Amino acid sequence: MEGSATAALEARGLVKRYGDREALRGVDFAADRGELLALIGPNGAGKTTLLSILAGISRPDEGKVHLPRGEVGWVPQQAALYRRLTVEENLLLFARLEKHEDPRASVEEMLELTGLGDRRQEIVARLSGGNQQRINIAIGLLSRPVALLLDEPSVGLDPRQRARLWEFVAVLAATGTTVIFSTHDIQEAERYGQRLLVLADGEDLFQGTPEALRNAVRREAPEAANSDFETAFVAYLHHRGH
């Protein structure tokens, strides 16, 4: 199928079934270049399933993913790197596997981007969770993707590490990388997501800005209109039968 001319990534009618259970029920969306799109929803909503299909790890039973150009970078929830190797060795390994012409130059570029140049010789297991996640994301960026998929990237990080992570992600988006991330933290989605995609039981409930979601809450669950964003979101889900 043809995608929109401006979208960096587009999905149409994605359906995924595990036995009798439908994990995704016809999800449609598109993400533009340099956009930060947050996937939110309760447990079992289908966030990770959607990301794994977008990453090409699993295949949809129905529907298609359209990438106008370039690769999709995949950053799983748990850091997917070798903890007994150094920062540099991890980056070098994946740069070589990506068949970069000059893997060492790519490593330098990523060390610069992550700000971990002075810790290149450190064994990854000795790094903090936040720094491990930065390496994890940097490995995802080695494929020079047009879109980066982050599965709950801030889980297990303390507030300071979280702030550094989002600062790093914001820089990526500012340089034109489309970032699609899933999160359980509604405040985080409101703060860092330019657009939200709400999933519940595999169903696409809402797409739009955080402000548009607030407006939807005011319309559909006015009793929660003045509550904090998380309470309003829960009320919205309840009103929609989830």
Added chain:
Amino acid sequence: MRWLLLKDLQILRRSPLQAFLLIAYPVLLAILVGFAISRDPAKPRVAFLNEVPSGARVSVGQAELPSVNVDQRICQRVECVHVSNRDEAEEKVRSGDVLAALVLPADLVDQINSLSTPTPGTPKVEVIVNEEDPVKAQLVDDRISSLLAQANLVIARRIANEGGKFLNLILNGGSFEVIGQSVEILGLQSSAQILQVLRRSLPPPDRESLDQVIRFTILARNNLDVGAVLISRLTQPIAVDKQVVSEPTPPLDIFAIAVAATLTLTFVTVLLVAGSLALEREENAFSRLTRGLVSRAALLAEKIGLGMAIGLVVTLLMLAGVQLFVSLEWSRFGLWLVAILAGAGGLAAAGAALGAAAREVRAVSLLAFMVSLPIALLSLVPSGAVGPALYDAIEVITALFPIKPTLDAMTAALNPAGPGMAGPLLHLAALIVGYGLIARFALRRFTAV
């Protein structure tokens, strides 16, 4: 693939305990095997008390047999710990200082001598044992039975020998000692000759009676000749004629080295490959790698290659260690390489199948160990050691895992007089394909997010 191999070697280098075990294991095994096959079997320690008066001799008829030097004969077969009384012997057995105690009572020779009297006694020796475990009990029983059989054989031979001398005396004549006096015996042969001479001087009517006596002496001499042979046969009436119907078995030291090399290869390769594959999942790297960077088949091939490379190095290290104790035929080095690589390939493929079956390295290591150890032990069970049905079952089980064919290939490679390697190599090739397919299929489970 080479970058993944490099990565695995870097990880191995960063795991000091694992690297140490990979080197220490074959070295330790080499030392143990080397010592075991280069030394004589240890003699069991036995407390020995000989209460038989010195100078006591076993008698046959009126003659005394020469000394059989009991002390020396027994102490050649066991490590004798001489004790001064029965209590000391018992204490040594009780404390575990010795395996058993052997007491020769003072009346032993008298009892043996009574066997040729109208009132024969029962010669006995006393054995004190501490059967604290069944293996030890079996060992002691076997040693005692063996010693007793040999003692009886020595006595029987001496008696047969003396009996043969008496028969010879009756046949050919001579002298023997009775109560310090020498007695001359004429013998059947001389008697017959004398009678032949006498016969000529007798009138013909009287010769018939003398002819009867002459015939008797000739007949007696001929039959007693046979008797001497029969008496000597009594000491060992049944001789063993051993016919080997199987292919020639390898010398014990070659077989021991093949077993050690196979065990080294098994544990190093299976554990390494299974753990290394499980690590890809534990580190969450599998999904990232197989998203277009490396195919699943290539990842499997890399792990099997890693196992073969490390298995080869470690096994050669072990063989080099064994060389310090036993001379190996290095001219067969090419065959060793073929056997080791084929065995390592089969074991690595099996390790990959196990590694794909569990999520964590620790669980995989435990699983690999629990599978490998019993099959390694079953692979050493010889035919005839268990019932036919059980042995058939063992053969089927061991044929499904690469340890037995690896052992066969290693034995063939090490033994110049052994059978060819074609059978085990074909068997291993089939197992590599089989386990490779199982591993490839099992890797699908790794994809689940």
